[in-house]
Amino acid sequence: MTTMQRSAVTKRRSTTEIEQSTPEWQKRLTSETAARVTALLAFVVIWVVMSWLFSRVPGPVEVGERLVDEFSRGEVFGNFGMTLYRFFIGVGLATVVGIAVGVVMGLSQLSRAFLESPVLVGLSIPAIIWSFLTVMWFGFGDMSPIITTFLTAVPFVVINVAQGVRGVSRDLRDMSETYNVPFGRRVRHLVLPAVTGYVAAGVRFAIIMGWNGVLLAEWFGGGGGVGYRARFWYDANRYGGFAAWVVLFVGFIVILDRFVLDRAIQRSFRWRDSR
C-alpha cells in the first residue's frame, strides 16, 4: 500500500497582480476620497434626521436658505472679512510668538523652568474667559477678538514647538557643536526643519482654538463679524440664521486645513517622501 503526501502550496500575489485584478468600481469605493465623501454624507444624513426629530435643530435646507438671505442682504462679505482679518492677525501673531518662545523653551532649561508654568496656566484658561477679559480691557472693536485669538492660540504653539525642539536629534546637535555651526544657522537648518511637524500640529491647534476665541470675543463684544451676526440671529430666536454663520466659518476652517495647511505640511516633508 502506498501513501500519498499532499503538500499545500500557498501562492502570494504581487501588488501589481492585485492591482490588475481589482475591478475599477472596487478601487473607487475603497479610495480615500470615497471615505471622505461617505463621512460628509453621513454627517448630512444625521443632521437631516436630527432636524426632523427636534424642531429647534435647523435642517441643511433651512440653513442654506438663511445663508443665501445673508448673502443677498450683503451681510456676508463685510462680517466674514472682518472676522478673517481679526482671526489671521491673532493666529499669525500666535504662530510667530509661539515658535520663538517654543524654540527658546526647548533649547534652554532655564527658560523652560521660567516659562513652563505661565504656559500651562495659558493652556488651562478657556477662550470664553479670555473673551470676557479682553472685552473688559479693550472694549468693543478689533482689539479684543485679536487678543483673545492670540491668547487662546499661543500656548498650544509654544508647547508643541518646545516639545519638538527637545526632541531634536542629539547626534545632529553634537555634530553641529563639533563643527562650530553658528547659532542662527543651527536654528534655521537643524531646529526649525526638525520641528516642522510639531509647528504644524501647533498651528492646527492655534487655528481651532483661535476661531473659538475670535467668535466668542465677537459674540460678547464685537461690533460686527461672524460671532456678532451669529449672536444677532440667536437673540432673535432664529436658529437657522445662527447655524448659517457657524456652518460658513466651519466650512472655511475645513477648507483652510485641507487645502492650505495640509499641502504646506506635505511640501515641507517632501524630503521624507524621497526615501
Add this chain to the structure above:
Amino acid sequence: MAVLTVQNLSKTFNLGTARESRVLDDISFEVKGQTFVSIVGPSGCGKSTLLNIISGVEEHTSGDISLTSDAGGPARMGYVFQDPRLLPWRSVMQNMMYVQDDQSPATVSRAKEYLDMVGLAKNADFFPGQLSGGMQQRVGIARAFAVEPDLLLMDEPFSHLDAITARGLREQLQDIWAQSKKTVVFVTHDVVEAVELSDRIIVLQPGGLIYEDITIDLPRPRRQTDKNVATLQAEVLARLEKLKAMSVAEPVA
C-alpha cells in the same frame, strides 16, 4: 603644521551615589602634523570618549588638550562619526555647506571638489534618504575634509558598513588623505583597518591607559593584499591578543 597635544588626560563618569567609573586614566600623547594616528583597543576602553573630549563634545575631568592650528587662528576640526549624521531634510550639497565657516563661491567649489573626490558630484542635489548607507558615509567624509580641518577626527566610520563597501571607502580615504595630508586621529576596533591606514597606532587598554604606541613604517598606498601589510597586521593582532589575555587574567575595575 597642526599639532595635537594630550597631557595627563583623565575622564571619570559619575554614576551617582558616590560611584565613579574611570574611563581614561592620565594618558598623554602627541600627534604631529600630517600624521594618521589610529586609536585601537577593546570595547569600553575609552576610544570614543577620547575623541569626543578632543572634539569638545564631552568635558574631561583633568588634564590638558591643546591643538595648534596651521593658520594661526582658532583650530578647525572635522569629525567623521560612526553614522553619517546628515540633516535628512537638506540636500547633500546643503549638508556640505552647513558646516562651512563661510558660504563664499570658493567654499562652494571646494565642497564640490571633495564631493567629486568621493564620487558623489552627481548626487549633490539628492536628499540623504535617497542615498545608500555607504554613499551617506562618503558624504560625511567629504564634509569633514571640505572644512579644511587642522585636525580630522574619525570614530569607527566604516563599522556600520558591509565589508566590500568598507574596503572601497578605506581605499578612497587613503587616496584623499594622500592628497590633503591632514592630521587624523582615527578610532577603530579593527586592527586590520588601523595597519592599512595609519602611520602610528596607539593601543588603549581597559581602564583608559595607553598599552602600546606602535609606529607603522610601510609605504603607501597600502592594500590588504600586500604581504608586508598582512604580516604587520598579524603581528599587531598578536600583541592585542596578549593584551586581551592579560585583561581577562587581571580584570581592570
